[in-house]
Amino acid sequence: MPLSTSADRELLHLRDIDLRGYQRADGLVDIEAHLVDTKTYTFPNVDRGEVKPGEPLHGMWLRLTINLDLEIVEAEAASDFTPYVQCPQAAPNFSRLAGLKIGPGFNKAVNERVGGVVGCTHLREVLAQMATVAYQTTYSLRDKRARAQRAAAIEANGGKELPREPAKRPSLIGTCLAYDPAGEVVRKRWPEWAEPAKVEG
Template structure:
């Protein structure tokens, strides 16, 4: 169901975020995120002079490489458009994410390494989404492998414990979790 009709309005600010999950030939995953902010009008900027309508105020990218255990093996940031000339100076700090594992405590660990003045608010905002896309990409890797091997992917998918009670769909007392438990029990019985 779409949103309700909006009142008469004028578009002023656009934020576009794109995320992509890639399987590399070496078995690792590259998760790439791009954030672009634009305005529908031009305005003065102290460091850049003038930023025209549709010209990026923020144009920032982040690539996080993880192994199949979701441990960060590399991270790289690029800041192609920023409102202040000083901003790109923190891009190299995002390499500090190396060694963190995506899962419980990931964001806290990331904030310890690139929080506050050691990082960039906009790039840090992407980290939650990068983590989610890494997990979803890992599910895709497993499903893609099963499909290539002629196996079924839907019936074998179990709900990871970390997702239990994370949202309405994964309520531990709800129908999706109950169905997953039934499939797991049936698989266990068939394998015995």
């Protein structure tokens, strides 16, 4: 369902962010982002003279190569279009993200490594979205690995079933409306973690 009809208006600014997740032949995963900002009018720029309609003000790339434990093995950034000549100097600093794990505290750790004057605001902002894409891209791969590890452990145990570890509450519960602990989705997917329905009063 589209948004409601807007008032009469004129388009001034476009930001396109393209995010992709790739499985590599070597078992690692690449998460790539491409950010492009354009305007619909010409405007002056100190270093470029002027920026014309449709000409990128920002045109930036970022790739995170991760393993299935969501650890960043390598990070690479590139800036094709920037408002200032100094901006591309920040791109190599994003290699400092190698070694970080995507998970709780990720945004704070990113700011410690490429925050402030050593980084780029636009590249930093897209990293939070890349982290979500990393989860989405690796979900089935991590599940497949876990099933294979369990099957191998059972085989090594003479084919006897192994005791299962106590289940942990899924981290998705409570993160959005759909995953309301008292909601229908949680009752269907994780009945053992469902909470009583809320009574409207």
